Amino acid sequence: xxxxxxxxxxxxxxxxxxxxxxxxxxxxxxxxxxxxxxxxxxxxxxxxxxxxxxxxxxxxxxxxxxxxxxxxxxxxxxxxxxxxxxxxxxxxxxxxxxxxxxxxxxxxxxxxxxxxxxxxxxxxxxxxxxxxxxxxxxxxxxxxxxxxxxxxxxxxxxxxxxxxxxxxxxxxxxxxxxxxxxxxxxxxxxxxxxxxxxxxxxxxxxxxxxxxxxxxxxxxxxxxxxxxxxxxxxxxxxxxxxxxxxxxxxxxxxxxxxxxxxxxxxxxxxxxxxxxxxxxxxxxxxxxxxxxxxxxxxxxxxxxxxxxxxxxxxxxxxxx
Amino acid sequence: xxxxxxxxxxxxxxxxxxxxxxxxxxxxxxxxxxxxxxxxxxxxxxxxxxxxxxxxxxxxxxxxxxxxxxxxxxxxxxxxxxxxxxxxxxxxxxxxxxxxxxxxxxxxxxxxxxxxxxxxxxxxxxxxxxxxxxxxxxxxxxxxxxxxxxxxxxxxxxxxxxxxxxxxxxxxxxxxxxxxxxxxxxxxxxxxxxxxxxxxxxxxxxxxxxxxxxxxxxxxxxxxxxxxxxxxxxxxxxxxxxxxxxxxxxxxxxxxxxxxxxxxxxxxxxxxxxxxxxxxxxxxxxxxxxxxxxxxxxxxxxxxxxxxxxxxxxxxxxxx
DNA sequence: ACTTCACTGACAGCAGTTGTCAGTGAAGTT
DNA sequence: AACTTCACTGACAACTGCTGTCAGTGAAGT
Numbered sequence: 187x188x189x190x191x192x193x194x195x196x197x198x199x200x201x202x203x204x205x206x207x208x209x210x211x212x213x214x215x216x217x218x219x220x221x222x223x224x225x226x227x228x229x230x231x232x233x234x235x236x237x238x239x240x241x242x243x244x245x246x247x248x249x250x251x252x253x254x255x256x257x258x259x260x261x262x263x264x265x266x267x268x269x270x271x272x273x274x275x276x277x278x279x280x281x282x283x284x285x286x287x288x289x290x291x292x293x294x295x296x297x298x299x300x301x302x303x304x305x306x307x308x309x310x311x312x313x314x315x316x317x318x319x320x321x322x323x324x325x326x327x328x329x330x331x332x333x334x335x336x337x338x339x340x341x342x343x344x345x346x347x348x349x350x351x352x353x354x355x356x357x358x359x360x361x362x363x364x365x366x367x368x369x370x371x372x373x374x375x376x377x378x379x380x381x382x383x384x385x386x387x388x389x390x391x392x393x394x395x396x397x398x399x400x401x402x403x404x405x406x407x408x409x410x411x412x413x414x415x416x417x418x419x420x421x422x423x424x425x426x427x428x429x430x431x432x433x434x435x436x437x438x439x440x441x442x443x444x445x446x447x448x449x450x451x452x453x454x455x456x457x458x459x460x461x462x463x464x465x466x467x468x469x470x471x472x473x474x475x476x477x478x479x480x481x482x483x484x485x486x487x488x489x490x491x492x493x494x495x496x497x498x499x500x501x502x503x504x505x506x
Numbered sequence: 507x508x509x510x511x512x513x514x515x516x517x518x519x520x521x522x523x524x525x526x527x528x529x530x531x532x533x534x535x536x537x538x539x540x541x542x543x544x545x546x547x548x549x550x551x552x553x554x555x556x557x558x559x560x561x562x563x564x565x566x567x568x569x570x571x572x573x574x575x576x577x578x579x580x581x582x583x584x585x586x587x588x589x590x591x592x593x594x595x596x597x598x599x600x601x602x603x604x605x606x607x608x609x610x611x612x613x614x615x616x617x618x619x620x621x622x623x624x625x626x627x628x629x630x631x632x633x634x635x636x637x638x639x640x641x642x643x644x645x646x647x648x649x650x651x652x653x654x655x656x657x658x659x660x661x662x663x664x665x666x667x668x669x670x671x672x673x674x675x676x677x678x679x680x681x682x683x684x685x686x687x688x689x690x691x692x693x694x695x696x697x698x699x700x701x702x703x704x705x706x707x708x709x710x711x712x713x714x715x716x717x718x719x720x721x722x723x724x725x726x727x728x729x730x731x732x733x734x735x736x737x738x739x740x741x742x743x744x745x746x747x748x749x750x751x752x753x754x755x756x757x758x759x760x761x762x763x764x765x766x767x768x769x770x771x772x773x774x775x776x777x778x779x780x781x782x783x784x785x786x787x788x789x790x791x792x793x794x795x796x797x798x799x800x801x802x803x804x805x806x807x808x809x810x811x812x813x814x815x816x817x818x819x820x821x822x823x824x825x826x
Numbered sequence: 827a828c829t830t831c832a833c834t835g836a837c838a839g840c841a842g843t844t845g846t847c848a849g850t851g852a853a854g855t856t
Numbered sequence: 857a858a859c860t861t862c863a864c865t866g867a868c869a870a871c872t873g874c875t876g877t878c879a880g881t882g883a884a885g886t
Contacts, residue, residue, distance in 0.1 A: 241884025561853030
């Protein structure tokens with residue numbers, strides 16, 4: 187059935203309104219161009235009004251672009267969508283109601299057999315996350331709306347210094363779920379720059395009558411990641427950190443959100459990272475401490491010294 | 507394409523609402539009855555809800571709702587499904603191909619206007635997780651299959667003691683994604699008990715010709731959670747742990763997967779947990795250490811002593 | 827004159843489809 | 857309890873139709 191699938195795909199591609207050459211199609215579907223011609227022929231033969239233009243700027247296009255045929259999902263596709271819904275639900279996805287509606291529709295349109303297969307596949311599949319902050323949902327909903335409709339909102343934000351800062355108007359460019367925590371990336375009219383806000387620290391949110399335009403090329407993901415983990419490639423003065431220890435402890439260390447990004451090499455007994463000096467001596471000690479004696483720092487000596495200092499400070503701190 | 511034509515004809519015939527036997531169809535289309543069964547199968551596989559009844563007055567018919575109204579999603583429902591797919595994708599969901607197909611179908615079935623609304627809603631929504639173990643995907647796929655079809659599989663598992671233990675046959679009861687890590691819950695024929703396995707430690711997996719029956723009332727989620735966080739409610743001898751400190755540090759502490767489960771009370775300056783003595787003195791110190799001086803232990807004194815001991819040990823450990 | 831692009835025919839090799847046969851199991855009927 | 861009807865499965869040989877390759881035509885624009 188690759189044939190049928192591909193023919194349908196061509197239909198969809200054309201249905202989007204784009205004009206496509208046979209070559210483009212053949213490359214996208216990884217089939218011979220000859221085969222594309224054959225498919226197009228077959229589609230025409232079954233009544234699809236495909237227009238073909240030869241010469242420069244030629245290609246195929248559809249006469250009137252909607253094809254109405256019922257939306258059909260194969261069992262596998264249904265299964266994956268239902269599984270995906272579990273992930274969203276566990277992550278505290280704010281629009282749980284609409285999601286619930288969608289999934290129940292998906293489940294309805296099946297016969298007994300498909301249903302039993304589905305339930306089999308669903309029964310053994312679980313997603314479990316920590317509960318997180320339940321109060322966050324209404325704020326997230328509001329934010330999601332604001333992002334999609336480009337409405338500015340006014341929020342009161344509890345920032346790190348504990349002082350309740352004044353209300354601020356922000357233009358939310360995006361909502362990000364990072365490591366199971368919710369953030370919003372927004373242009374802040376108080377500070378006049380793009381910043382990221384932790385959603386659970388938003389104490390209050392209200393719509394404003396103002397709207398904004400998000401820059402077309404803005405990507406919340408890119409901004410967030412750049413902010414979190416500035417690119418280190420090509421930087422000089424990087425120090426290599428070598429950690430030894432039990433394989434499982436190293437495994438765990440290597441998927442730490444921060445260290446993972448700096449991993450250079452991994453053998454069964456060692457992990458080598460490349461880090462900037464500053465973060466190496468400020469953040470890393472606190473990442474390493476909880477692993478106790480299941481890992482050891484092999485290099486650099488300075489980090490060992492720093493660890494001794496940190497441990498000794500903590501000892502004092504709790505001695506009182 | 508007699509095949510496609512004939513399949514469509516069957517759809518048409520059924521869509522009239524009539525009930526038809528395979529024999530009737532085969533005679534009308536002048537094809538072998540075996541081929542009819544194959545076509546029906548193919549239609550089911552691509553999501554058409556065909557109902558089949560055996561015995562007298564049996565035959566094929568279409569799910570009633572299906573004829574009346576095809577599967578239609580509101581724009582919100584589409585949006586949530588697409589958002590959900592992002593979560594799955596970022597979590598390293600193994601059946602990414604089928605998911606991709608499903609989401610592209612969802613995107614296709616909208617007109618220009620809906621499409622632009624959708625793309626707006628999608629542009630500002632991002633899910634970002636750590637990358638995790640890329641090698642895990644084929645194993646997960648195999649496991650998911652085995653779970654759904656109740657096939658026993660043989661695995662080689664690298665367990666904590668580093669020794670490569672002998673291959674074992676397991677009956678996978680479920681696949682669990684916990685805190686962005688993949689586990690499988692399975693009956694282990696080597697140890698004769700239900701256990702959980704970390705998927706990235708499965709070095710090799712092969713199907714066996716054996717199958718099993720999962721107990722009907724078994725829930726992978728329940729087993730996993732019981733295993734991870736035994737119920738403490740009603741237990742005696744619990745000790746209360748009181749932590750003070752900066753609100754944001756406390757927030758973070760309160761969503762730690764282990765402590766979250768034992769949280770009793772939270773004020774803006776304190777968090778109170780109720781814990782068993784053992785875990786309080788073994789696990790908790792290592793959870794608290796990385797917070798450094800941003801939090802402090804208010805009670806019990808014994809934990810402070812333990813922290814001093816742990817810190818001093820680590821100091822020594824890194825002094826060499 | 828040149829490039830781009832749709833389109834055709836022929837053909838060998840191959841993949842998918844078909845019919846045939848033999849048999850299982852479920853739901854009614856006699 | 858035997859019988860009928862009907863869906864459904866697996867295996868297999870024969871065969872159909874599909875695919876990629878090559879070589880070449882014609883139309884439209886630069």
